[in-house]
Amino acid sequence: MAMISSEIFPICTYLPAKSIYRFKAVSKGFYNLSKEAFFIWNHVHNSLKRDDTCFFLQLERPCNEKVRLHPPSQQASGVSGDVLQFLSKSNKILASTKGLILCRATDKTPSEFYICNPATKSWLPISLPTHDEKNLNAHVIIMLLECYDEFDDYMVVHFETPTDWSSDYACKILKPREGLWKPMEKGFCAGGRNMKFNMPVHHNGVIHFISDCGSYITKGSPYFEPYIMSYNLKNGTSTMLKLSKTSRKSSTDEKCDMSIFNWGKVSMASSSICLVRLKRSTFKVWILKDYKTSRWRRIMKVKTKEMGLNEKYPTITGFTVMNGEVLIFSTEKYFYSCGLIDGNYMKIEEICENKCKYYVSLTPYMNTLPPCGPGATPLSC
16 A cells, blocks of 8 residues: 555544554555655644643752653653663753653753654754853753644744843744744843743743742732743733732742643633642642633642552652643652542542652653654654
8 A cells, every 4th residue: 555545544643653653664655644744734733632641750950860751651652762761861851742842961061952753753953042151051941832823833932041130031932944043022021039931831822930939039029929920922021920819828938839730721712721839748729710810710629648649658749730630740659640620530540650759840741743843863862
C-alpha cells in the first residue's frame, strides 16, 4: 500500500505519535504520512482534544546527582528510553506544549536552549537575544507558549530581568518560522513581588504569572499580598488579577506555596485558571469563575493526613494540575493523583514510587507530531 486511503487517513490523525512511527515500517504510505504537513496539522489539532498521557519528573534545583525524567509508565509516554537518557544528561525541561518541549542544557557555558520533539526524535537549537553571557543564567527567563492561530507554530518568549527593581522586564518573542526575535514596545510590569516564571498560564489571549508569597513587602503596599499579573503578548499591557480573599489570608510567609494552572481544556470556551495553595500540609483549590471581577470559587480543601496516603507523615515535594482536572503531587516516597471534578472528585490514587525524594518539578506531556521548526535535525541519542 503506497498511499493511505481516505477512510484510514482520519483515523490515523487520532493515533498517538508513537503508534504512527511504529507503522512507518509497514508501508511507504505510512512512512510518508508522518512527513505530510496536512496530516501533521490534523494530528496536532485532534491532540488538543485529548489528555496529556504522562509527565516529566526532574529535580527542581540543581543537585550533585543527574536529573532524572520519569513518565508514569513507559508504554503510555511515547518517549523511548534512548530519548529519556539523552534528556537526563544535564538537561532541564522548562516547558511542554503540543508534544514539543523546551530544554536548557545546564552543562554548557553559556547555557544552550533548544526545542525538542521526543516522539519524532528531532530538535532545534535556539539562540537567545542577549550578549550578556556573564549574567545569562541569572537574568534570563525563557518559556514555551501555545499558539492556536497557526497549526505548527509556537512562540518562545524571552524576559530579561531588569537591573533596576523599579523597571519592567524587557520582552522579546521568537516565532521559529520567522526566525527573528521581535522586541515588544512595552515591557512586563511584574509589580513589587518576584514572579514564578516557571508556571505560565496562557488564558484569554494573555499570559499569566503568579507572584511568590514572601513577607518582604511592607504592609499597605498594593503588592503586600500575593497576586497574579498578566501580560498581553499583542499590545504589551500588564494587568493585575487579584486572588480571592480566603486564598490571600495568612499567605505572606515562606511556608505558603501557591501556583496557577490551566483549568479545563485550553481550547474550549469554558476553560479558566486554577489556583492551588499548599500550606501546613493542607491543599486548597480555587477556580476563577469571573475574569473581569476576579471572582474565585473554592472547590477543594483537604489535609494530606486525611487523604489515606501510604505514609503517616507525608512531606509534599511538588505538585501540578494535569489536563485541567487532576491534581498530581509528590511526597518523598510516592506520586499520587487526586481528582478535582465529577466522579473522580477527591479520588486518591498512587501513581508510582518517587526515586528523586527531593523537591521536584512536574511537566505534563503528550506525544504528537508538530515540527520543531525550520532547520531541525535528528536527535543524537
